[in-house]
Amino acid sequence: MINLDKIDPEKTFICGCDVTLKDILDVLDEGITDLEIIKRLTRVGMGFCQGRYCIVTAAQVISAKTGKDMKEIKLPTSRIPIKPVKIKVIANE
Amino acid sequence: MRLTEHPILNFQERRGKKVTIYFEGQPIEAYEGETIVMALHAAGIRVLAHTFQKDRPRGLFCAIGKCASCLMTVNGIPNVRTCITLVEDGMQITKQKAKPKLPTTAKPPKWKDPEKIDADIVIIGGGPAGLMAAIYASDAGAKVALLDENPMLGGQLVKQTHKFFGKREQFAGVRGVKIADILEEEVKKRENIKVFLETSAIALLQEDDTKLVVGVRKNKELVEFRGKAVIVATGAMERMIPFENNDLPGIYGAGAIQTLMNTYGVKPGDRVLIIGAGNVGLILAYQLIQAGVEVKAIVEALPKIGGYFVHAAKVRRLGVPILTRHTILRAEGKEKVERAIVAQIDENWKPIPGTEKVFEVDVIALAVGLRPSIELLHQVGCQIKYAPELGGHVVIRDKRLETTIKGIFVAGDSAGIEEATTAMLEGKIAGIAAALSAGIASPEWLKEIEKAQKELDEFRSGPFGRKVLKGLEKVVVE
Amino acid sequence: MSEVTIIGGGITGVALAYELAKRGYEVTVLERRFIGSGSTFRCGTGIRQQFGDEANIQVMKRSVELWKKYSEDFGFPFTQSGYLFLLYSEEEIEDFKNNIKLQNKFGVPTRLITPEEAKEIVPLLNIEDVLAASWNPTDGKADPFKATMAFAREAKELGAKIYEYTEVKDIVVENGEIKGVKTNKGFFSTGTVVNATNAWAKLINAMAEVPITIPIEPYKHQAIITQPMKSGQINPMVISFKHRDAYLTQTAHGGIVGGVGLEEHGYDLTPTYEFLKEVTKQFIQIIPALKDLRILRVWAGFYAKTPDSNPAIGRINEIDEYYIVAGFSGHGFMMAPVVAEGVADLITKGKTNLPFWWYDPYRFERGELRSKAIQMG
Ligand SMILES: Cc1cc2nc3c(=O)[nH]c(=O)nc-3n(C[C@H](O)[C@H](O)[C@H](O)COP(=O)(O)OP(=O)(O)OC[C@H]3O[C@@H](n4cnc5c(N)ncnc54)[C@H](O)[C@@H]3O)c2cc1C
Ligand SMILES: Cc1cc2nc3c(=O)[nH]c(=O)nc-3n(C[C@H](O)[C@H](O)[C@H](O)COP(=O)(O)OP(=O)(O)OC[C@H]3O[C@@H](n4cnc5c(N)ncnc54)[C@H](O)[C@@H]3O)c2cc1C
Ligand code: FES
Numbered sequence: 001m002i003n004l005d006k007i008d009p010e011k012t013f014i015c016g017c018d019v020t021l022k023d024i025l026d027v028l029d030e031g032i033t034d035l036e037i038i039k040r041l042t043r044v045g046m047g048f049c050q051g052r053y054c055i056v057t058a059a060q061v062i063s064a065k066t067g068k069d070m071k072e073i074k075l076p077t078s079r080i081p082i083k084p085v086k087i088k089v090i091a092n093e
Numbered sequence: 094m095r096l097t098e099h100p101i102l103n104f105q106e107r108r109g110k111k112v113t114i115y116f117e118g119q120p121i122e123a124y125e126g127e128t129i130v131m132a133l134h135a136a137g138i139r140v141l142a143h144t145f146q147k148d149r150p151r152g153l154f155c156a157i158g159k160c161a162s163c164l165m166t167v168n169g170i171p172n173v174r175t176c177i178t179l180v181e182d183g184m185q186i187t188k189q190k191a192k193p194k195l196p197t198t199a200k201p202p203k204w205k206d207p208e209k210i211d212a213d214i215v216i217i218g219g220g221p222a223g224l225m226a227a228i229y230a231s232d233a234g235a236k237v238a239l240l241d242e243n244p245m246l247g248g249q250l251v252k253q254t255h256k257f258f259g260k261r262e263q264f265a266g267v268r269g270v271k272i273a274d275i276l277e278e279e280v281k282k283r284e285n286i287k288v289f290l291e292t293s294a295i296a297l298l299q300e301d302d303t304k305l306v307v308g309v310r311k312n313k314e315l316v317e318f319r320g321k322a323v324i325v326a327t328g329a330m331e332r333m334i335p336f337e338n339n340d341l342p343g344i345y346g347a348g349a350i351q352t353l354m355n356t357y358g359v360k361p362g363d364r365v366l367i368i369g370a371g372n373v374g375l376i377l378a379y380q381l382i383q384a385g386v387e388v389k390a391i392v393e394a395l396p397k398i399g400g401y402f403v404h405a406a407k408v409r410r411l412g413v414p415i416l417t418r419h420t421i422l423r424a425e426g427k428e429k430v431e432r433a434i435v436a437q438i439d440e441n442w443k444p445i446p447g448t449e450k451v452f453e454v455d456v457i458a459l460a461v462g463l464r465p466s467i468e469l470l471h472q473v474g475c476q477i478k479y480a481p482e483l484g485g486h487v488v489i490r491d492k493r494l495e496t497t498i499k500g501i502f503v504a505g506d507s508a509g510i511e512e513a514t515t516a517m518l519e520g521k522i523a524g525i526a527a528a529l530s531a532g533i534a535s536p537e538w539l540k541e542i543e544k545a546q547k548e549l550d551e552f553r554s555g556p557f558g559r560k561v562l563k564g565l566e567k568v569v570v571e
Numbered sequence: 572m573s574e575v576t577i578i579g580g581g582i583t584g585v586a587l588a589y590e591l592a593k594r595g596y597e598v599t600v601l602e603r604r605f606i607g608s609g610s611t612f613r614c615g616t617g618i619r620q621q622f623g624d625e626a627n628i629q630v631m632k633r634s635v636e637l638w639k640k641y642s643e644d645f646g647f648p649f650t651q652s653g654y655l656f657l658l659y660s661e662e663e664i665e666d667f668k669n670n671i672k673l674q675n676k677f678g679v680p681t682r683l684i685t686p687e688e689a690k691e692i693v694p695l696l697n698i699e700d701v702l703a704a705s706w707n708p709t710d711g712k713a714d715p716f717k718a719t720m721a722f723a724r725e726a727k728e729l730g731a732k733i734y735e736y737t738e739v740k741d742i743v744v745e746n747g748e749i750k751g752v753k754t755n756k757g758f759f760s761t762g763t764v765v766n767a768t769n770a771w772a773k774l775i776n777a778m779a780e781v782p783i784t785i786p787i788e789p790y791k792h793q794a795i796i797t798q799p800m801k802s803g804q805i806n807p808m809v810i811s812f813k814h815r816d817a818y819l820t821q822t823a824h825g826g827i828v829g830g831v832g833l834e835e836h837g838y839d840l841t842p843t844y845e846f847l848k849e850v851t852k853q854f855i856q857i858i859p860a861l862k863d864l865r866i867l868r869v870w871a872g873f874y875a876k877t878p879d880s881n882p883a884i885g886r887i888n889e890i891d892e893y894y895i896v897a898g899f900s901g902h903g904f905m906m907a908p909v910v911a912e913g914v915a916d917l918i919t920k921g922k923t924n925l926p927f928w929w930y931d932p933y934r935f936e937r938g939e940l941r942s943k944a945i946q947m948g
Pocket of ligand 3: 152153
């Protein structure tokens, strides 16, 4: 459970990459409730932590706002490389 | 600020050679063996960067290389995770102010094939689960490669200064740090275990009958590890919760605070508010007090304390109020935390107007739970299921901890949030089971598996095991 | 009862739903997962008119006009930042000279430029072995997420119904007439079906028992995205056939998106280490400075390929109101607005002014393959 009341959504961060609670709520207000799509429209989970911290928080916000059970919200698949890796490293320069 | 006196730890003795690093050109004292962010924190530097879009300050958060909150430019290389990168004499460290601009004169690099390591079993993660897996897999006859992205072995154990509960076989009464030392010694004794530190696994892949783990050592070398079986023991990561200004420097995961004070002897701050009264929050409170830090209060959203009674009693005795049915609404401060505003909540978790309290603190510790680190397992295609009792999304596995992909095993917190004691037992089971699946261990080892399974059952039969068992019911298959 | 039922909620399906709803039709879109989940959300964002045949050039010229219009009307990012083809041999130059002539004939302002001029456009380029480049500044790119969701939103506003997580399992045809479709969420009665499932098109065709052969096969294609860098460093889509059909560009957010041609037949979508290495190897030859960027993610999607790399678009005469709109290879995102406009005209008026005859679904059966459409990746 999380609390979303009495907090300013514009100053509440869901993701370290500047994605706010408001960004998520705005998309939800358009009637879009799929984490996969919210991710792509707000960029939550698409930055440097590769979603480790933010994606579940985003899922909890969706759950709290739509009443969708957490077990119904599928996490986007992790992709290689699971840590950002420099192109030079792959080339073994 | 560095801790000089501590009732349990002697940092004077543990600190390495003194070196000098440079932050924005200013010299800073550091010690070999510590990570960059620890040295910066000791020198009072908490703001490590500003975000590109909104120019928000960024500080340490997880201290285990997972959250990307500590990215800085080190010796001209941008985006270095400074919480898992060790200091070196003369290092130049600067804040990242903007997205990088690339040079127009760069030359194409020469392509080289990566180093290749062959083993029977590749183990990812050197916490209690991974270490025990390595020891038992090796004893069962397997050649083991063990990698961990932190600069030291032990995982979460290296930060636990308190004595553990449980049974004697699982080191009850021994402090976590000491357990890490013992396990490390055991690993070192075995010649068929090769340890690779500062090595991140970035991919887990299947090549016919072999498993391939692609690793990156020290941020610069690609290493390919191949084995017949893989054990994923990557531990857990801390949860975040939404509140105003929850991204301010000074808001740390509980684990990061432990790393600061218990591993590196750096004082996390002067006045702390802890969010979450589970075992982690409670233990953190008395560890902070041990280190001479004031704990203003522990805030807990549930109507009752989640952690063990003994821990709660100890914290109360030390005079720390535990506010149940409260939550944090807001952190305030310019570049870092200066105060926190909390409020009482009703049964529906809604804040009750007029109940706000202000705490003048410079650190807010988040101990609101951990979730299993399943990225590699998810990426390789293991089946995932949501089991809140185990901390969230976990992999489906059998009683020997083999996942839905043959030859890929899981153990410890990455299989479900529990304790070091259970992580060690699971590590043992997975280590032997992997050696069996690789066709190396003799069938007698089955007895050792059964023994460990029985010990696990006993351990989980207590009141705190009930929740875990409920979670396991959902994800353990025949 | 819906007049038209579109199977597939990729950009083709939702853009067509918009065009039909605008023409006053009752439309339903059925999508197996979520909107865009097929190939659309996995694409490389590129939009170009640099093709080698008259039909595709004309069609794409109209598409770019529509991209411009809809991006303004609906408010999603589309920029005309150009396509830059790097040429490394005299043969390649000859080919491109012919293409350019054709493109110019239809008003697409492509020209051949020197390596130095190319480096002015993308200062990060390694022009060491480059002999010339084909440059059209009016090509561009768009945000696939925002664009697709905008078409979906506008379609819904005009009354179209979009059902997600609704998988078509069968198509009921009686005496050559469509009655409806069976899905995991129940039966949808309809008189007209549009197969806009691209990589899955052959499966839907089989459900309707389409009596002709329309060879559309799925091929896995992978792409990468890097950490963001300062904007404006690689504005156009940069293409090099020499480097395994590589394409790459910078997104609005600053990351580099792109891929190389390393395809695999079938429905598997697992990203591979082999690709990660190959894309790295090729990209650092084209733009060496990329070596200092970090790769955030590799993913895979489908090119739905036909033998001539041109889509199959048209009415299937043997079934009363069945249309196929699929097989877009590596260029279905860019074509979506014009395809939607053309197919909406086909459905509502029985004809379109665009040279869609080029995409005639009967051409395979007749053995009249077109010249291969230019494709990268
Ligand atoms: C405050 C606190 C108090 C605790 N007190 C107790 C107690 O009293 N008794 C008890 O039994 N338990 C206690 N625990 C729990 C215990 O510490 C953990 O359950 C245990 O450490 C889990 O072990 P693990 O091996 O699964 O994971 P970890 O110890 O977390 O180790 C995982 C390791 O994997 C590495 N890793 C992760 N990802 C990668 C990657 N991609 N590549 C390479 N390496 C990677 C990490 O660097 C890490 O070293 C406590 C925990 C906390 C936070
Ligand atoms: C790596 C990569 C890079 C690319 N780069 C570019 C580029 O730069 N420019 C460009 O123009 N194109 C590019 N493409 C191609 C482009 O992505 C596709 O051509 C385009 O997205 C096709 O759109 P669509 O709507 O026709 O198909 P899709 O987006 O695939 O939509 C088809 C939909 O049908 C659904 N479906 C399937 N079966 C059923 C069923 N039984 N019931 C209900 N629904 C079903 C699927 O779930 C899917 O969502 C690229 C493709 C890839 C893979
Ligand atoms: S990654 Fe370094 S603080 Fe989290």
